[in-house]
Amino acid sequence: xxxxxxxxxxxxxxxxxxxxxxxxxxxxxxxxxxxxxxxxxxxxxxxxxxxxxxxxxxxxxxxxxxxxxxxxxxxxxxxxxxxxxxxxxxxxxxxxxxxxxxxxxxxxxxxxxxxxxxxxxxxxxxxxxxxxxxxxxxxxxxxxxxxxxxxxxxxxxxxxxxxxxxxxxxxxxxxxxxxxxxxxxxxxxxxxxxxxxxxxxxxxxxxxxxxxxxxxxxxxxxxxxxxxxxxxxxxxxxxxxxxxxxxxxxxxxxx
Amino acid sequence: xxxxxxxxxxxxxxxxxxxxxxxxxxxxxxxxxxxxxxxxxxxxxxxxxxxxxxxxxxxxxxxxxxxxxxxxxxxxxxxxxxxxxxxxxxxxxxxxxxxxxxxxxxxxxxxxxxxxxxxxxxxxxxxxxxxxxxxxxxxxxxxxxxxxxxxxxxxxxxxxxxxxxxxxxxxxxxxxxxxxxxxxxxxxxxxxxxxxxxxxxxxxxxxxxxxxxxxxxxxxxxxxxxxxxxxxxxxxxxxxxxxxxxxxxxxxxxxxxxxxxxxxxxxxxxxxxxxxxxxxxxxx
Amino acid sequence: xxxxxxxxxxxxxxxxxxxxxxxxxxxxxxxxxxxxxxxxxxxxxxxxxxxxxxxxxxxxxxxxxxxxxxxxxxxxxxxxxxxxxxxxxxxxxxxxxxxxxxxxxxxxxxxxxxxxxxxxxxxxxxxxxxxxxxxxxxxxxxxxxxxxxxxxxxxxxxxxxxxxxxxxxxxxxxxxxxxxxxxxxxxxxxxxxxxxxxxxxxxxxxxxxxxxxxxxxxxxxxxxxxxxxxxxxxxxxxxxxxxxxxxxxxxxxxxxxxxxxxxxxxxxxxxxxxxxxxxxxxxxxxxxxxxxxxxxxxxxxxxxxxxxxxxxxxxxxxxxxxxxxxxxxxx
Numbered sequence: 001x002x003x004x005x006x007x008x009x010x011x012x013x014x015x016x017x018x019x020x021x022x023x024x025x026x027x028x029x030x031x032x033x034x035x036x037x038x039x040x041x042x043x044x045x046x047x048x049x050x051x052x053x054x055x056x057x058x059x060x061x062x063x064x065x066x067x068x069x070x071x072x073x074x075x076x077x078x079x080x081x082x083x084x085x086x087x088x089x090x091x092x093x094x095x096x097x098x099x100x101x102x103x104x105x106x107x108x109x110x111x112x113x114x115x116x117x118x119x120x121x122x123x124x125x126x127x128x129x130x131x132x133x134x135x136x137x138x139x140x141x142x143x144x145x146x147x148x149x150x151x152x153x154x155x156x157x158x159x160x161x162x163x164x165x166x167x168x169x170x171x172x173x174x175x176x177x178x179x180x181x182x183x184x185x186x187x188x189x190x191x192x193x194x195x196x197x198x199x200x201x202x203x204x205x206x207x208x209x210x211x212x213x214x215x216x217x218x219x220x221x222x223x224x225x226x227x228x229x230x231x232x233x234x235x236x237x238x239x240x241x242x243x244x245x246x247x248x249x250x251x252x253x254x255x
Numbered sequence: 256x257x258x259x260x261x262x263x264x265x266x267x268x269x270x271x272x273x274x275x276x277x278x279x280x281x282x283x284x285x286x287x288x289x290x291x292x293x294x295x296x297x298x299x300x301x302x303x304x305x306x307x308x309x310x311x312x313x314x315x316x317x318x319x320x321x322x323x324x325x326x327x328x329x330x331x332x333x334x335x336x337x338x339x340x341x342x343x344x345x346x347x348x349x350x351x352x353x354x355x356x357x358x359x360x361x362x363x364x365x366x367x368x369x370x371x372x373x374x375x376x377x378x379x380x381x382x383x384x385x386x387x388x389x390x391x392x393x394x395x396x397x398x399x400x401x402x403x404x405x406x407x408x409x410x411x412x413x414x415x416x417x418x419x420x421x422x423x424x425x426x427x428x429x430x431x432x433x434x435x436x437x438x439x440x441x442x443x444x445x446x447x448x449x450x451x452x453x454x455x456x457x458x459x460x461x462x463x464x465x466x467x468x469x470x471x472x473x474x475x476x477x478x479x480x481x482x483x484x485x486x487x488x489x490x491x492x493x494x495x496x497x498x499x500x501x502x503x504x505x506x507x508x509x510x511x512x513x514x515x516x517x518x519x520x521x522x523x524x525x526x527x528x529x530x531x532x533x534x535x536x537x538x539x
Numbered sequence: 540x541x542x543x544x545x546x547x548x549x550x551x552x553x554x555x556x557x558x559x560x561x562x563x564x565x566x567x568x569x570x571x572x573x574x575x576x577x578x579x580x581x582x583x584x585x586x587x588x589x590x591x592x593x594x595x596x597x598x599x600x601x602x603x604x605x606x607x608x609x610x611x612x613x614x615x616x617x618x619x620x621x622x623x624x625x626x627x628x629x630x631x632x633x634x635x636x637x638x639x640x641x642x643x644x645x646x647x648x649x650x651x652x653x654x655x656x657x658x659x660x661x662x663x664x665x666x667x668x669x670x671x672x673x674x675x676x677x678x679x680x681x682x683x684x685x686x687x688x689x690x691x692x693x694x695x696x697x698x699x700x701x702x703x704x705x706x707x708x709x710x711x712x713x714x715x716x717x718x719x720x721x722x723x724x725x726x727x728x729x730x731x732x733x734x735x736x737x738x739x740x741x742x743x744x745x746x747x748x749x750x751x752x753x754x755x756x757x758x759x760x761x762x763x764x765x766x767x768x769x770x771x772x773x774x775x776x777x778x779x780x781x782x783x784x785x786x787x788x789x790x791x792x793x794x795x796x797x798x799x800x801x802x803x804x805x806x807x808x809x810x811x812x813x814x815x816x817x818x819x820x821x822x823x824x825x826x827x828x829x830x831x832x833x834x835x836x837x838x839x840x841x842x843x844x845x846x847x848x849x850x851x852x853x854x855x856x857x858x859x860x861x862x863x864x865x866x867x868x869x870x
């Protein structure tokens with residue numbers, strides 16, 4: 001039983017890693033096509049990609065859209081979660097469902113709806129419209145994480161702060177937010193990675209300035225190339241780096 | 256003004272930004288899309304109407320109904336295969352891997368998450384293509400004489416999807432396995448159950464709600480995805496999202512695209528009803 | 540600073556449920572009042588109304604003569620010591636204690652000085668830099684007290700503040716609470732369901748039941764001369780002997796009609812009221828006394844609990860001649 005299990009584990013990991021390994025390996029391909037055989041090892045493709053203005057611009061665009069939209073989603077989600085955890089509003093269950101509803105709807109449909117509205121209003125596609133779309137998908141996530149994190153312990157401390165004379169803004173800033181710091185960080189990082197990797201909304205709602213996934217998509221149209229492998233490997237490096245960083249920060253906090 | 260009224264006003268004030276955002280950028284677009292789905296195209300202009308024509312086209316035109324069927328078939332296949340692959344993996348990590356290595360095992364199992372979504376599908380194209388790793392290896396071993404046509408088929412789409420959702424499901428199933436109080440299994444063992452009986456009668460039934468939730472998520476994300484079928488499946492056999500994008504790109508036919516999107520949501524709603532009906536029946 | 544408190548015909552309803560049907564209560568400045576009652580009696584609801592966490596359906600609450608209607612907890616001259624302490628986990632003890640002063644715009648150095656003094660008062664000198672999770676339950680309790688007192692409230696509210704502590708620590712904290720109250724002179728309104736705690740600390744006990752005030756007075760009076768059967772039973776164990784026109788199953792004991800209440804420790808081998816002979820059913824040594832169940836020979840179906848001196852451990856079946864003192868007859 002046990003050897004079989006370990007064999008299964010190995011096979012599963014092989015399957016999971018196969019595309020990543022192929023992607024990274026052929027980003028060093030000394031040749032025009034990222035397929036076997038590996039003709040030699042070169043960093044030329046990285047140099048080429050990093051000197052490609054469109055790619056670098058798209059990378060910065062992606063970071064900007066991700067950072068701003070995640071921040072907006074975080075603030076809106078935090079305020080709403082606080083409101084629903086603190087005050088018993090009429091119809092609050094229905095309203096909470098409404099706020100998390102976009103999670104159950106395909107991004108394609110959210111993008112299509114927004115595109116229709118923006119078209120109707122004569123608003124041109126841009127990084128701003130894409131950012132608006134990213135807030136729509138990240139707000140439910142931030143809200144759900146933060147609402148779940150607000151327990152009785154939290155409520156008791158907020159009540160005590162109010163009793164000691166704190167205004168609502170100071171309760172939020174001095175008590176709620178610091179107590180929720182780990183959840184706030186988790187929600188922000190998760191939003192960041194979702195926005196950073198999001199394709200379809202960005203594709204529908206941007207035009208001239210695009211995000212990195214959209215730029216990669218347009219590179220794909222001209223066929224297979226180790227340059228795409230190099231971009232992919234770079235994106236992987238940035239994302240994995242952010243995850244390791246987040247993990248380290250959270251771990252240090254815990255001990 | 257009384258305290259209660261002031262509290263309520265404060266609550267509404269704090270919730271208002273999120274509610275307004277959701278209203279303006281989710282509910283309103285959805286309403287517009289719903290209205291558009293009953294509109295007509297005249298030339299390149301959208302004419303408001305209450306015309307069920309788009310829905311009739313989806314139901315009757317083979318290309319449209321076919322795309323709907325393809326999407327559902329692919330999503331069901333992917334969900335089934337992913338659950339069957341992920342469950343053993345999650346169970347092995349949860350029960351056989353030593354506790355201190357479990358976190359690392361999980362991080363490794365989802366590492367490819369951090370490659371870009373677009374790039375991940377592209378990487379599978381490299382693996383499955385005519386000159387790709389799979390064909391190269393098989394030919395090198397003289398197992399096949401001519402390259403297999405995997406890329407640009409439904410199989411490629413399914414493999415790409417299964418790769419992604421196996422990772423996702425491994426996480427969710429692992430979570431539902433480790434949060435189970437160990438005393439259930441201990442009680443069963445104490446009453447004379449063997450390893451297999453414990454799994455079959457205690458662990459599996461208790462983990463099913465987590466599995467169903469994960470499977471629902473897989474189905475929903477899978478059926479709404481455009482990238483994977485577009486890159487790996489090609490244009491031989493279209494899925495619903497591909498058809499929607501085609502309407503937007505080629506002819507700017509927003510009404511038909513909207514109707515297709517509504518159809519897609521209908522399928523998701525049915526899946527939701529099925530999954531949660533099952534969960535509720537099972538729990539009570 | 541200290542102020543009196545007036546509860547004037549306060550009614551609290553939640554939907555159809557009437558939690559407080561109408562409470563009237565005067566509390567003098569500097570008084571230590573304990574609201575005592577079983578869970579669900581409305582004592583915590585009343586405390587919340589005073590603190591401003593909820594508003595009464597009708598009636599007025601005045602602190603130092605000022606009507607508190609429409610004033611939120613943040614602007615009331617009250618602070619609360621919560622049952623779960625509700626210390627801010629992300630702040631040091633000094634920052635916790637100084638929080639209320641910070642909210643009132645007190646400068647940093649004045650705040651620090653005052654926090655240090657308050658920590659001194661509760662016996663945590665020099666621990667200002669520690670964080671709540673480093674403390675024991677009793678120490679957290681002290682910090683919560685220091686934090687609430689730091690802003691010099693006119694009325695301090697304590698919501699079962701000792702409920703989470705173990706028995707020994709609770710008894711020790713009671714004494715400390717009493718001495719701190721004497722030192723600061725603030726009006727204390729303390730809620731508990733523990734009658735021993737109430738008697739140990741209160742100037743006046745207010746016994747509540749089902750939203751009403753059953754009885755009130757100094758501990759001695761409430762214990763020895765309860766006004767109702769509920770109070771008599773809630774303040775401690777009691778023997779009830781039915782009484783009709785001075786006649787009881789044990790013969791004539793005291794004049795009156797209703798229920799004759801006798802505390803177990805008020806029954807013994809001497810006293811002004813002769814109870815006659817009783818057979819011991821069982822007896823056990825309780826440290827400070829011997830506790831025995833007896834059945835009077837004249838009324839064998841009646842059961843009495845009596846506390847006998849340590850030395851006398853009677854055997855089951857033994858017959859004792861019993862007397863009683865401190866009789867209370869309640870309707």
